[in-house]
Amino acid sequence: MLARSIPRVLGALAALLSSTMISWPAHAAAPTQPPSGWVTAWATALQSIPDISDPPPLYRTPDVAGRTVRQIIYPTVSGRGVRVRISNVYGRGPLTLTDVSLARSAGGAAIEPGTMVRLTFGGKPSITLKPGAETDTDWAEAELTAGEPYAVSLVAGPHQTLTAWHRVANQVNYVSTDGDHAADTASSAYPRKFTESAWVSALDVRAPxxxxxxxxxxxxxxxxxxxxxxxxxxxxxxxxxxxxxxxxxxxxxxxxxxxxxxxxxxxxxxxxxxxxxxxxxxxxxxxxxxxxxxxxxxxxxxxxxxxxxxxxxxxxxxxxxxxxxxxxxxxxxxxxxxxxxxxxxxxxxxxxxxxxxxxxxxxxxxxxxxxxxxxxxxxxxxxxxxxxxxxxxxxxxxxxxxxxxxxxxxxxxxxxxxxxxxxxxxx
Missing domain, CATH: 3.40.50.1110 (SGNH hydrolase)
Structure with a gap:
């Protein structure tokens, strides 16, 4: 039992050392200041998940600890330059993400090779947000086209749970097997489907x-x-x-x-x-x-x-x-x-x-x-x-x-x- 727990302990320690504990005000700008001309191209409203021990099936959450959540979104305006808002507004504990990226969707959980852009937080790949906090990623160079699907991949910390979501996404999203699968272009590592969305509340593009x-x-x-x-x-x-x-x-x-x-x-x-x-x-x-x-x-x-x-x-x-x-x-x-x-x-x-x-x-x-x-x-x-x-x-x-x-x-x-x-x- 001790031998099996060592990788999880080391993973948790690595995530802690590489993360920044942040409690910025809502909508605070990321430390890397982007150029002007930003508009939100896609957004969703999050809601708290009922906090009960035995929820009915509609309110049971997928296991996300140490896994990659891949969500499909459709911007409604085109632009060059992108940033994503990560929200823990309704969180009941810290939200830790160790890797976040954006890529063009290739259908289902697959992404198009060569299109992935890693998103950072003050230049760092990971973040921990306190309950009630949300922030934007640093801006990244990428060209987005209105009406086309994009995949946001978020690697959860080793003990992360879902306490908030948008429940009726009407869009199939995906949860991977254990590990960081943000760079996976194929869908094979994403067996779990769910029709909610989590953690991402907005995507902005630069479109002056x-x-x-x-x-x-x-x-x-x-x-x-x-x-x-x-x-x-x-x-x-x-x-x-x-x-x-x-x-x-x-x-x-x-x-x-x-x-x-x-x-x-x-x-x-x-x-x-x-x-x-x-x-x-x-x-x-x-x-x-x-x-x-x-x-x-x-x-x-x-x-x-x-x-x-x-x-x-x-x-x-x-x-x-x-x-x-x-x-x-x-x-x-x-x-x-x-x-x-x-x-x-x-x-x-x-x-x-x-x-x-x-x-x-x-x-x-x-x-x-x-x-x-x-x-x-x-x-x-x-x-x-x-x-x-x-x-x-x-x-x-x-x-x-x-x-x-x-x-x-x-x-x-x-x-x-x-x-x-x-x-x-x-x-």
Whole structure:
């Protein structure tokens, strides 16, 4: 037993000696100062994993200790020069990474030979972040193309665990066998698949004329029930629409979290959007506008039955339309303080019972008529059945009467007022 433990002890000691324990403020610049002109080209919102001894299958995490996690991401704007944001915001212990790299994906867990770029932290290959901290890597020379897949490989420390992730990535990611497999071009060392993402919260590119729009909300922005690995969420479709319209200098960032609420935290579904808004929507490079779609879970969760053990809908807080519109006003105030335009999206049909439908209708009336937002994105009008406006059109219904199908998500992207968003982002 002692002989078998020696390699792990030595590995832990080597990681400790080569790492830097850092607790920088959120979004602190890496010590190597990059040139100007950075914009976030891809981002995701992280959430805490429920801290219970026997979680249900949906919340069981892969073993990452001493292994390489390879994640596939698609930047939504092109640029030359790259940096990656590593986050331990929801960590319950230190996050140690001993090697981080970026390469062009070759499909699955494979990467294209000769494309790997190692990413460093103040010139060092490894880092340890205290709980609550996040930082950017040093910038590296690399040319990234919008819409193409890239693999970020992260080698975890010998005792590392996952305590936070983005749970509904709708993208297959990979965990290796033991060891540093960041340089492996083949997929053979990556037998474990998982559909969450971890530790990486943003990827920035140097694109001096580019700007970004942040889409933030719940599962309907997250793209729940859209096709796996196909990028059929509505922000994906909107990014493609911008490119087809000759507006390729606008990135679209998806900061949706399935189950998220405007006003209440959840054990499973992340911090309330009102609490995470400044970091997740306003904290990225080049954001000029935000599209907010949130509130349907606030309306619904009060009516969900309490569950023994893990109750993801806790607290079961009842809300009024006024509660939600007051919450929107607070978002608007914070966006405007940051010089960012904010667009309110109407809540989509969800086949609600009459009392909850009345709240949804009142909220949508306020979004459309109050003129509190800088503009309106009328997703409700785009998706509803005109004969039964409390329901999704059948062709836009994924089958659960709440989440759109791929066609429904495409209809949402088509409903975003292109010129208004573009004018707000690039004003």
């Amino acid at each position: 004329n580019a700007r970004a729009v942040a889409a933030i909300g719940d599962s309907i922005t997250d793209g729940l029930r859209s096709s796996l690995n196909r990028n059929h969420r509505w922000p994906d479709a909107f990014a493609r629409r911008l490119g087809q319209a000759g507006m390729a200098q606008t990135a679209v960032l998806n900061l949706g979290i399935s189950g998220n609420r405007l006003l209440s935290d959840s054990p499973c579904y992340g911090e309330a959007l009102g609490r995470r808004f400044e970091r997740d929507a306003l904290g990225h490079g080049g954001v000029g506008a935000v599209i907010v779609l949130i509130g349907i879970n606030d309306i619904n969760f009060a009516s969900m039955p309490p569950r023994a053990g893990l109750d993801c809908d806790f607290p079961h807080t009842a809300v009024t339309a006024r509660d939600l519109t007051d919450g929107y006003r607070r978002l608007i105030e914070r966006a405007h303080r940051s010089g960012v335009r904010i667009f309110g999206a109407t809540l989509t049909p969800a086949s609600l019972p009459p009392a909850r439908e009345a709240v949804r209708t009142a909220v949508n009336d306020w979004i459309r008529t109050s003129r509190a937002f800088d503009g309106v994105v009328d997703f409700d009008a785009a998706l509803r059945d005109t004969a039964h406006p409390d329901r999704l059109q059948r062709r836009f219904d994924s089958g659960d009467h709440i989440h759109p199908s791929d066609e429904g998500y495409a209809a949402m992207a088509a409903a975003v007022p292109l010129e208004s968003i573009e004018a707000a982002v690039h004003r």
